[in-house]
Amino acid sequence: MTDQWPRYEVFKQDRTDGPFRNVGSVHAPDAELALMNARNVFARRPACVALWVVPDAAIARRTAEQLAAGDAVEIEDSGDSGRYAVFSKQSQRQTMTYVDYVGEVTARSVEAALQTAADTFTDVPGIVWWACPVEAITASPQSDLPGFEAATSKLFRMPNQYHTVFTMQKIRRGEEGEE
Amino acid sequence: MDDPTYDTRLAEFETRIARGEKIEPGDWMPDAYRKQLIRMISQHANSEVVGMLPEGAWITRAPNLRRKMVLLAKVQDEAGHGQYLYHAAETLGISRDEMIDALLEGRAKYASVFNYPTLGWADVAAIGWLVDGAAIMNQTMLAHCSYGPYSRAMVRICAEEGFHKKQGQEMIIRYSQGTPAQKQMAQEAIDRWWWPALMMFGPHDSDSPNTPQLMRWGIKTRTNDELRQEFLDELVPGIQALGLSVPDPEMHYDEATGHWVGREIDWDEFWRVIKGDGPMNASRLAARRKAHEDGRWVREAAAAYAQAMG
Numbered sequence: 001m002t003d004q005w006p007r008y009e010v011f012k013q014d015r016t017d018g019p020f021r022n023v024g025s026v027h028a029p030d031a032e033l034a035l036m037n038a039r040n041v042f043a044r045r046p047a048c049v050a051l052w053v054v055p056d057a058a059i060a061r062r063t064a065e066q067l068a069a070g071d072a073v074e075i076e077d078s079g080d081s082g083r084y085a086v087f088s089k090q091s092q093r094q095t096m097t098y099v100d101y102v103g104e105v106t107a108r109s110v111e112a113a114l115q116t117a118a119d120t121f122t123d124v125p126g127i128v129w130w131a132c133p134v135e136a137i138t139a140s141p142q143s144d145l146p147g148f149e150a151a152t153s154k155l156f157r158m159p160n161q162y163h164t165v166f167t168m169q170k171i172r173r174g175e176e177g178e179e
Numbered sequence: 180m181d182d183p184t185y186d187t188r189l190a191e192f193e194t195r196i197a198r199g200e201k202i203e204p205g206d207w208m209p210d211a212y213r214k215q216l217i218r219m220i221s222q223h224a225n226s227e228v229v230g231m232l233p234e235g236a237w238i239t240r241a242p243n244l245r246r247k248m249v250l251l252a253k254v255q256d257e258a259g260h261g262q263y264l265y266h267a268a269e270t271l272g273i274s275r276d277e278m279i280d281a282l283l284e285g286r287a288k289y290a291s292v293f294n295y296p297t298l299g300w301a302d303v304a305a306i307g308w309l310v311d312g313a314a315i316m317n318q319t320m321l322a323h324c325s326y327g328p329y330s331r332a333m334v335r336i337c338a339e340e341g342f343h344k345k346q347g348q349e350m351i352i353r354y355s356q357g358t359p360a361q362k363q364m365a366q367e368a369i370d371r372w373w374w375p376a377l378m379m380f381g382p383h384d385s386d387s388p389n390t391p392q393l394m395r396w397g398i399k400t401r402t403n404d405e406l407r408q409e410f411l412d413e414l415v416p417g418i419q420a421l422g423l424s425v426p427d428p429e430m431h432y433d434e435a436t437g438h439w440v441g442r443e444i445d446w447d448e449f450w451r452v453i454k455g456d457g458p459m460n461a462s463r464l465a466a467r468r469k470a471h472e473d474g475r476w477v478r479e480a481a482a483a484y485a486q487a488m489g
């Protein structure tokens with residue numbers, strides 16, 4: 001048997017002024033290794049300027065169906081209020097990413113944060129909502145930036161660096177194929 | 180079905196798919212939909228992982244530094260593809276543990292194309308153009324899949340596969356313009372990978388009992404034979420334009436249909452290799468098990484460190 005580590009959801013930021021977007025998950029024994037795994041799995045190419053990892057167990061989720069059905073969720077109203085990061089799925093189109101970070105809300109529990117999020121960010125099409133305590137997020141350190149930047153120079157990973165279509169056209173016309 | 184609301188829920192589910200909505204983790208779905216997806220995605224994930232092996236063997240023997248960086252990057256991508264797909268399968272309730280154990284214990288299926296040997300550097304070229312080329316066609320279709328996590332993994336993978344295919348095709352083009360010996364290397368590699376690549380599209384439509392249901396639920400949008408035909412129509416003229424040929428004396432262009440047609444795939448071989456009796460099945464599994472064992476101390480050290488710091 002293999003021994004499975006906890007799952008961390010991974011959020012990737014493509015540009016410094018862009019949102020953190022959920023790209024998938026990794027397993028790791030702690031947040032530090034989760035960030036390292038996330039970089040190997042999700043940032044082999046441009047563009048990535050930062051990553052967040054969040055333990056799966058810290059995230060609460062509401063599906064489109066649960067929202068539509070207005071399922072009464074037990075909302076704990078006791079406890080201290082805290083800050084929660086909220087994310088939403090915003091499109092039914094075919095995409096590479098799932099939920100995007102939309103902002104923070106103050107709430108007394110993660111379930112309450114989901115409700116508050118839907119009521120607060122009314123201009124966001126929340127097809128699916130996620131929430132987690134802000135302290136559950138581990139962000140890649142500033143010192144990782146050179147590593148992310150290095151990926152931008154690995155042009156041989158990009159299909160547009162290979163002129164096979166053009167070369168095949170030339171060969172079909174009977175010209176020498178070399179570019 | 181004991182659930183009295185089953186029919187209503189099924190109708191709603193199918194309406195959502197018909198509207199082009201993605202089904203997401205936590206949404207209601209028929210059990211058969213979940214099972215089919217777990218079967219397909221876990222096989223697909225295992226194929227990416229085993230797919231590192233045939234080419235990985237050539238990294239140390241790359242002809243120059245650029246080719247070495249390209250091949251390293253490609254093999255690393257395949258490891259990443261396995262991870263994207265294990266993630267997608269996990270959202271359906273199967274654990275990575277279960278999938279990896281099944282692979283290591285020889286219970287899991289993976290693409291039989293990886294059970295053929297890579298005999299020379301030109302095989303790396305032929306695999307890129309033919310095998311990754313065939314994979315792109317299948318995966319482009321699956322990017323439209325109705326299940327959100329699988330679709331997103333496929334969009335991400337397709338963006339990377341373009342590089343895999345093109346670096347291989349570029350090498351075959353170079354070989355075809357080289358010395359007679361180089362041209363022959365390319366021809367022999369194409370001869371070796373042609374039939375395994377065609378088999379990647381899966382059994383003949385008449386032998387794929389799952390297809391109608393998969394299409395009804397938007398998991399697949401095209402049949403195995405449709406995709407295989409698209410592959411023939413693109414690759415046969417491409418290979419011929421380079422002065423090379425496909426290893427099928429019956430291959431010809433059918434004026435009436437506008438398609439390339441060759442002889443039937445050797446289905447006995449196809450089923451034999453799937454059932455574990457291919458030239459490299461045992462070797463691939465042994466390499467996976469060894470890699471898993473060799474990595475044990477790293478996993479143990481990471482876990483011990485996390486515990487000590489936590």
Ligand SMILES: [Fe+2]
Binds near residue numbers: 256
């Ligand atoms: Fe791949």
Ligand SMILES: [Fe+2]
Binds near residue numbers: 257311314340343
């Ligand atoms: Fe590939």
